[in-house]
Amino acid sequence: MSNSIANLVLGSDAKLSSSDNEVIFSATSSRVLKGEEIELVYEVADPERRLDTSAGKLPSLLDLVHQCHNHEPWLDTSLTPFVLDGVQIGFLPARVMKACIDDSVNQRRVGAPPVLRQVRFAMNHREIVPPTATSRVCEAITFTAEFGTPEARTSGLNGVAQRWREARIFPDPLDGWRGELYAIYGLNPQPGCRNPIAFKLERAACALFGFATFGVHLTAYTVSPTTGELKVWVPQRSSTKSTWPGYLDNSVAGGIVAGDLPMESMVRECEEEANLESSVVEKHVKQVGVLSYCYKTRKQGWIQPEVEYVYDLPLPAHVVLQPKDGEVDHFNLMTLDEIYEKMREGRFKANCVLVLLDFLIRHGHITADKEPGYRQIVTQLHVDLRLPGP
């Protein structure tokens, strides 16, 4: 096999030299090794992550999951950890890391306190009980001592992002500046206690640092008392929205407002987006799980770990969802067949599909017996992001 083909098949990290093989095979009995040729077997595919790319086919349900969950940041050694109080809270691509260092150098030059500083970070990989820790030390970024409170960190890091915005260093995503602050969480050193908000950051800047964002997604549905048929309330997003205009969405969805418990944000969004009275919501709503995945943006490669708390809202037939705040163009009550069709046609905002798949699985409409990708879909809706949250 030529080197170029070996690199193509194995990646440039592949170790094929004879000295490497000796090291690799030193662990076990050498009796078979010495006299015989050891065959090299190539992994054909990862059983959990295959895409059906046959020409002309509509995407499978698993393909739809991979539209959102398309990266494993903990395995991507090109990313630099953002560390706070000894815990990783974000993933920086190399050019953001460089921009952080540059900003601190510039701040010092103009006599202002630098916001960020480089550290070495001794990571305990996947601490578990009993521990299988194999630690490594890597480069990381954190706040300087001057920025030690939530207020100081908020003003400091938003200042960094604002300087980048003005210098147009990262126009994607900073040209989409919203003036809306997202909460970034630290780790409460006391196990079993709620994590504190470490600071808040402009929503458009979160992707640069690979900070996790947290949302609430609700599926409102009706069940026919006569036929048992289930229908789901599906809004079409306003054509004037800055993101995903005109796409279909979950019944109600939004970001978790800093300081809210998830349910508080959920009830408020129901009122604001779908004109549902809080008394109706609180009577029928049920939290039913939480989804997590990691999206790497296709153009710039920004890392977006996302968490969606999911809710079911079974409604009597007389309750109707209605647009209120201009985010939604109109609501439709859709059959499950319509929903499958629109999902496969790409008519839904991508991450809303995850919530619908989870809903269809929990309600027994997607089953292991009929859907070959069942187990893969379920595990990949619940990726362990290993980042602190609310």
Added chain:
Amino acid sequence: MSNSIANLVLGSDAKLSSSDNEVIFSATSSRVLKGEEIELVYEVADPERRLDTSAGKLPSLLDLVHQCHNHEPWLDTSLTPFVLDGVQIGFLPARVMKACIDDSVNQRRVGAPPVLRQVRFAMNHREIVPPTATSRVCEAITFTAEFGTPEARTSGLNGVAQRWREARIFPDPLDGWRGELYAIYGLNPQPGCRNPIAFKLERAACALFGFATFGVHLTAYTVSPTTGELKVWVPQRSSTKSTWPGYLDNSVAGGIVAGDLPMESMVRECEEEANLESSVVEKHVKQVGVLSYCYKTRKQGWIQPEVEYVYDLPLPAHVVLQPKDGEVDHFNLMTLDEIYEKMREGRFKANCVLVLLDFLIRHGHITADKEPGYRQIVTQLHVDLRLPGP
């Protein structure tokens, strides 16, 4: 810091020499590096995996999850892959790998065809779309060419296990020989199609090879039409069972019989274990998800990746579960408070707790607002095992 403390804190792989640091820090701007001391920060804990070990406390719900999910086999480089048709299907501890090689050498010496052979395996780590593959070549084990059919593999590998059993090489687990064959799955090269049974293996031998096992677990429950109170049918296992005698269990549970779809095994177990007629089960039962985790046995360190397909069975008050085949001593209809108490007291068979936690989450009885470990519990009930299944 002394070397011994460094090893304690960082593990023996930690890289602290100055030459390593130079390499580690070469990727980004060196302007800060040259003049300044770079602080070393220690990761305090993995935010997803902390145990509350305060003295005298009952375990948290997350602790209960970690009773079952206590290992990450893909991060454990001491394990050797069992490979079939280019896909990893198992994890071998070093002494099992050595015993496999020894068996092949012995077979050849007595003129019999060796069942297993060593290969090198070029792994695509976590292939995903778009790929982040960093490949590595490692030692692995697979079948010899003579054992190329499901029948030949079944007879060959059970022969290996039988020889070990007779030689008492691995009395734990082989002294627990059951005479019951479990199905081990290969990968169907056609995406979106069901995987074939690659071979079958004595149940007690599966743990030696780290093969995944597949079960079905059902929660039968009643909801009071007047108060809405939910109660769950909980069996106590017979005191004569070889595993977990006298412990509490899920309403109905069992292994998936080779060749069955999960639902077929579930309906059969309901009839055999709880005397529930298949017509009643089929009318009310709903598949609601699948759990997956990896258990490393505490004494021997065998790797047991396990998958549990989960079902809900809401029942009218007049339907009563009754012991039938001697596996169950008696059934109780328990309140949720009783269930929490018995779970925390360790009265349940460990993996049944996972099914109950998932049930309580899906039904809105454990919520993110009240349970700080909520997100960690959900992700760790759905670990991506990356092994083919039915």
